[in-house]
Amino acid sequence: MKIQGVFVVDATELADGVRLCAARAVDAEGLEQIARQLEAPQELASRLQPGLVSELAARGISANEVSRHARDFPYLHLKGVFDPADLPDTPLNWTPIPDTRGTLTLRVAILLLSRLSGMELVSYKSENGGALFVNLVTLDGQGAMAEKSKGPMKGHTDAASFPFRGTNDPSDERIAPSPDVVFLAALRNQDGVPTTVMPLHGILGGLTAAQIEVLKGDRVTLLAQRSFQRGTREILGEAHVLYNSHVLHESDEGTWVRYSHSNNVVDSEDVEIVSAKERFEQTCLLCAQQVVLQPGDVLLVNNRKALHGRAPVGEANGGTSRWLVRGYGLDTTGLEAGRRYEGTPYMLYP
Ligand SMILES: [Fe+2]
Numbered sequence: 001m002k003i004q005g006v007f008v009v010d011a012t013e014l015a016d017g018v019r020l021c022a023a024r025a026v027d028a029e030g031l032e033q034i035a036r037q038l039e040a041p042q043e044l045a046s047r048l049q050p051g052l053v054s055e056l057a058a059r060g061i062s063a064n065e066v067s068r069h070a071r072d073f074p075y076l077h078l079k080g081v082f083d084p085a086d087l088p089d090t091p092l093n094w095t096p097i098p099d100t101r102g103t104l105t106l107r108v109a110i111l112l113l114s115r116l117s118g119m120e121l122v123s124y125k126s127e128n129g130g131a132l133f134v135n136l137v138t139l140d141g142q143g144a145m146a147e148k149s150k151g152p153m154k155g156h157t158d159a160a161s162f163p164f165r166g167t168n169d170p171s172d173e174r175i176a177p178s179p180d181v182v183f184l185a186a187l188r189n190q191d192g193v194p195t196t197v198m199p200l201h202g203i204l205g206g207l208t209a210a211q212i213e214v215l216k217g218d219r220v221t222l223l224a225q226r227s228f229q230r231g232t233r234e235i236l237g238e239a240h241v242l243y244n245s246h247v248l249h250e251s252d253e254g255t256w257v258r259y260s261h262s263n264n265v266v267d268s269e270d271v272e273i274v275s276a277k278e279r280f281e282q283t284c285l286l287c288a289q290q291v292v293l294q295p296g297d298v299l300l301v302n303n304r305k306a307l308h309g310r311a312p313v314g315e316a317n318g319g320t321s322r323w324l325v326r327g328y329g330l331d332t333t334g335l336e337a338g339r340r341y342e343g344t345p346y347m348l349y350p
Pocket residue numbers: 156157158308
């Protein structure tokens with residue numbers, strides 16, 4: 001459907017079509033087999049694509065519309081995309097994801113949505129050893145990571161220190177772009193903890209033209225996201241840092257953002273950048289929208305046109321505590337082979 005130049009997808013029909021196709025694939029192949037096939041996600045997506053396309057065509061939806069929607073809009077909340085069945089206790093770590101019908105239909109559903117969005121499901125070797133999907137749960141034990149997993153998460157884009165698609169890191173051109181889309185799927189969220197999304201168009205609306213220009217200048221240093229710090233240190237020799245760079249970028253697809261409230265540094269004597277950053281962060285708070293994911297829901301967050309975060313999760317872990325699964329999508333058209341790891345079908349450098 002096209003309204004005033006903008007593609008709008010019928011979220012209910014899309015969720016229904018994807019649910020049917022994902023469930024069909026898992027039931028036809030069996031759990032063990034589909035778990036193995038997910039190790040070569042592009043091959044599996046290609047096999048499932050014809051059935052998916054005709055299922056959606058019957059519902060009046062084309063892949064092109066989904067792709068446009070995923071790129072144009074800050075987020076897309078799809079309800080009831082998979083059946084969160086047969087769940088064991090919520091895991092205590094990022095990996096592994098236990099192979100049950102519920103978690104496998106979830107993963108196939110995300111794979112189908114990434115294919116419809118014109119994207120490849122990818123991971124980065126420096127984060128969680130390159131796992132394609134990870135549990136977002138309250139982590140077991142002590143330490144900064146465990147603490148961070150319980151608290152609120154301020155607005156950020158994922159892998160914010162990595163380049164925008166179509167650009168290079170100034171010090172290492174092998175570094176792959178950050179993801180275009182972050183897929184968040186809920187298996188459990190009994191306290192209804194909201195995910196927050198801050199659309200970029202709302203943030204920009206609260207800034208002056210001069211402040212926008214300042215944020216397009218090379219005046220912000222972005223440190224690696226916490227989950228990437230150890231891995232980038234191992235691969236690059238030191239944790240990745242993007243020194244004195246821009247957080248807003250003009251692309252062919254409009255203005256893009258990369259940002260992290262907790263991992264950026266500016267020169268405190270540069271009053272222009274200090275005040276632009278302050279205003280940017282105030283406006284993020286003002287335009288934050290809350291999305292409560294229910295079990296079975298999938299949220300596509302546009303990682304270039306929105307920041308995301310979440311409310312505090314609380315102390316509980318394991319058992320029936322909150323459990324989301326995350327995957328990354330990237331439009332890999334034109335991605336140089338050197339930005340991938342040879343012999344792995346989805347892992348990007350670093
Ligand atoms: Fe994130």
